[in-house]
Amino acid sequence: MTVELRAVTRSVGGEVHIHETSLALKPGGFNILLGATGAGKTTLMKLMAGLDRPTTGRVFMDGRDVTDVAPQKRGVSFVHQFFINYPTMSVFDNIASPLRVAGLSKADIETRVGRAAEILRLTPMLKRRPAELSGGQQQRTAIARAIVKDAGLVLLDEPLANLDYKLREELRDQLPAIFADRGATVVYATSEPSEALLLGGHTATVDAGRITQFGPTPQVYRDPGNLATAGVFSDPPINVAAAVKSGDRVTLDGGLTWSAEGAAARLPDGRYHFAIRPHHVSPEGGTGVPVTGQVLITELSGSESVAHFALGPATWVAQSPGVHPWRVGEPHAFRIDTARGFWFDDNGRRVA
Amino acid sequence: MDGLRFLPRRFWIALIPILYIAFLLLPIWWLISMSFKTTNEILGGFSLFPQTWTIENYMVIFTDPTWYSGYINSITYVVLNTVLSLAVALPAAYAFSRYRFTGDKHLFFWLLTNRMAPPAVFALPFFQLYSAVGLFDTPLAVALAHCLFNIPLAVWILEGFMSSVPKELDETAYVDGYSFPRFFVTIFLPNIKAGVGVAAFFCFMFSWVEMLLAKTLTAVHAKPIVATMTRTASTSGYELGLLAAAGVLTIIPGAIVIWFVRNYIAKGFALGRV
Numbered sequence: 001m002t003v004e005l006r007a008v009t010r011s012v013g014g015e016v017h018i019h020e021t022s023l024a025l026k027p028g029g030f031n032i033l034l035g036a037t038g039a040g041k042t043t044l045m046k047l048m049a050g051l052d053r054p055t056t057g058r059v060f061m062d063g064r065d066v067t068d069v070a071p072q073k074r075g076v077s078f079v080h081q082f083f084i085n086y087p088t089m090s091v092f093d094n095i096a097s098p099l100r101v102a103g104l105s106k107a108d109i110e111t112r113v114g115r116a117a118e119i120l121r122l123t124p125m126l127k128r129r130p131a132e133l134s135g136g137q138q139q140r141t142a143i144a145r146a147i148v149k150d151a152g153l154v155l156l157d158e159p160l161a162n163l164d165y166k167l168r169e170e171l172r173d174q175l176p177a178i179f180a181d182r183g184a185t186v187v188y189a190t191s192e193p194s195e196a197l198l199l200g201g202h203t204a205t206v207d208a209g210r211i212t213q214f215g216p217t218p219q220v221y222r223d224p225g226n227l228a229t230a231g232v233f234s235d236p237p238i239n240v241a242a243a244v245k246s247g248d249r250v251t252l253d254g255g256l257t258w259s260a261e262g263a264a265a266r267l268p269d270g271r272y273h274f275a276i277r278p279h280h281v282s283p284e285g286g287t288g289v290p291v292t293g294q295v296l297i298t299e300l301s302g303s304e305s306v307a308h309f310a311l312g313p314a315t316w317v318a319q320s321p322g323v324h325p326w327r328v329g330e331p332h333a334f335r336i337d338t339a340r341g342f343w344f345d346d347n348g349r350r351v352a
Numbered sequence: 353m354d355g356l357r358f359l360p361r362r363f364w365i366a367l368i369p370i371l372y373i374a375f376l377l378l379p380i381w382w383l384i385s386m387s388f389k390t391t392n393e394i395l396g397g398f399s400l401f402p403q404t405w406t407i408e409n410y411m412v413i414f415t416d417p418t419w420y421s422g423y424i425n426s427i428t429y430v431v432l433n434t435v436l437s438l439a440v441a442l443p444a445a446y447a448f449s450r451y452r453f454t455g456d457k458h459l460f461f462w463l464l465t466n467r468m469a470p471p472a473v474f475a476l477p478f479f480q481l482y483s484a485v486g487l488f489d490t491p492l493a494v495a496l497a498h499c500l501f502n503i504p505l506a507v508w509i510l511e512g513f514m515s516s517v518p519k520e521l522d523e524t525a526y527v528d529g530y531s532f533p534r535f536f537v538t539i540f541l542p543n544i545k546a547g548v549g550v551a552a553f554f555c556f557m558f559s560w561v562e563m564l565l566a567k568t569l570t571a572v573h574a575k576p577i578v579a580t581m582t583r584t585a586s587t588s589g590y591e592l593g594l595l596a597a598a599g600v601l602t603i604i605p606g607a608i609v610i611w612f613v614r615n616y617i618a619k620g621f622a623l624g625r626v
Contacts, residue, residue: 013452046523049523049527051523051526051527070526071523071526071527072526072527072529072530072531076527077527077528078523078524078527080520080523080524082518082520084518084520084521084524086521086524086525086539086543087543088539088542088543097528097530098528098529101528101529101530101534102529142524145524145528149528149529
């Protein structure tokens with residue numbers, strides 16, 4: 001199914017939730033909405049589902065204007081972040097409910113529910129109530145209900161956010177496979193950049209009620225077109241500093257200076273924003289411009305170390321594999337691989 | 353104190369609630385005991401148990417239409433009121449729970465203020481209004497009058513129960529293809545059935561015990577049992593045993609209804625907000 005938002009906005013009580021946004025989803029593929037909590041991902045999905053009406057603008061599905069079409073008639077599925085099932089129905093009845101409403105025959109319903117339950121490994125739980133299931137099983141029930149009716153558009157709103165780590169990884173691996181041969185257009189909202197990269201497909205970055213960029217996920221990651229996209233698509237948060245270019249030298253706010261290289265060398269003189277991902281800031285021994293900063297916080301996440309250190313007026317973040325002997329409160333040497341940085345103009349547009 | 357040692361400590365701890373419960377039950381016991389006595393015995397002296405058991409009082413109530421029609425009238429308007437109150441309160445509570453609109457909070461609070469005035473205040477306007485439109489002395493008159501304080505209460509209770517159901521459940525149902533009425537009846541109502549039960553119980557209870565409006569708005573045809581029961585003397589003089597029997601029978605419906613909602617009453621008193 002093709003889904004298109006044309007210049008939609010959404011305001012509630014004078015408060016703008018979605019600024020004018022146009023978006024044509026990649027039909028039959030995984031479309032990821034990546035953004036922080038409250039950025040407007042859920043609102044965008046509700047606009048697609050018909051649960052919210054755009055204040056202005058139109059919504060198109062398969063070329064047809066569906067702005068005034070009720071969610072019941074749009075042929076969409078929706079999985080919420082919180083495990084939403086019908087508590088008074090068994091798992092079987094939960095999964096069967098869209099088919100019952102659609103008026104399918106009893107035999108038909110049984111085969112389709114059986115198939116969906118098998119894919120999501122719910123077969124032994126079909127007779128139980130949702131409250132008797134674990135969180136992962138509850139969410140799998142919701143996903144089964146979403147796939148059983150073969151909707152053209154499946155909206156998954158942070159479906160794994162409330163699951164524990166192990167279940168999340170397991171389900172995340174299964175999800176693309178579940179939808180791969182269904183031909184459904186899938187929209188998947190997440191606040192985690194790593195999840196977007198793992199799922200692949202296309203990504204739209206959402207920031208403060210705007211879609212800042214849309215394209216194939218690796219491309220959006222490698223080539224952010226603006227500062228907002230670079231900020232959304234980085235975890236830990238991307239390092240940003242005001243910079244001045246003059247001749248062949250660039251100087252960061254705070255005094256750090258080096259000679260401009262690559263595309264940055266061709267920029268006209270003036271004020272810019274320099275942004276660089278934390279994993280391009282490495283401890284002593286890496287490549288790039290050497291700096292020394294006082295370490296403020298250190299974290300160990302999995303096999304990676306993260307250090308927050310003071311550099312000029314800002315706090316910078318360095319991320320590198322392995323465990324490092326950083327000590328909080330002491331100065332340590334880092335290297336900034338400036339050639340990997342992004343340059344943005346004063347309006348946040350990418351220039352190099 | 354030495355003499356009391358032979359009783360275990362647990363006995364002394366249990367004694368206090370036992371005394372308290374006995375104290376609470378005393379008037380009810382007295383009523384039951386009276387209902388099985390003859391009027392002469394009641395007036396004659398003090399006795400914990402009836403000297404001569406009689407079911408004469410109950411026989412009179414079950415055979416004399418002036419008595420049993422009181423129960424029929426009361427049950428009629430109480431049931432009518434409960435159905436009316438729920439029918440109005442369910443959609444109202446859903447609106448308050450799911451939609452934001454101008455003045456919703458004020459309106460919601462205003463509803464409850466209807467309970468703050470004594471029913472006596474409304475006796476006169478209701479009496480005059482119902483007389484004018486020909487509703488006077490009908491069960492419907494009392495049922496409608498009781499809606500005045502039962503609908504707000506039902507709205508408050510149901511709103512609490514409804515708001516504990518996530519809005520995403522509604523959205524999931526719409527996306528699954530449920531129309532609003534079908535969703536409301538087959539998915540939403542079963543989810544809040546405890547709340548509906550508690551709201552129905554409170555409507556039933558308040559309508560059942562309310563006397564002033566029920567008495568004022570009826571004369572002969574729709575006379576409620578509370579009106580029949582509270583006349584102290586009749587043409588045949590004092591009938592205390594009969595009145596006691598009527599009292600016992602009046603307690604029973606409430607006791608039956610409370611049994612069904614016993615597990616949810618606390619949540620009901622908290623207006624569904626536990």
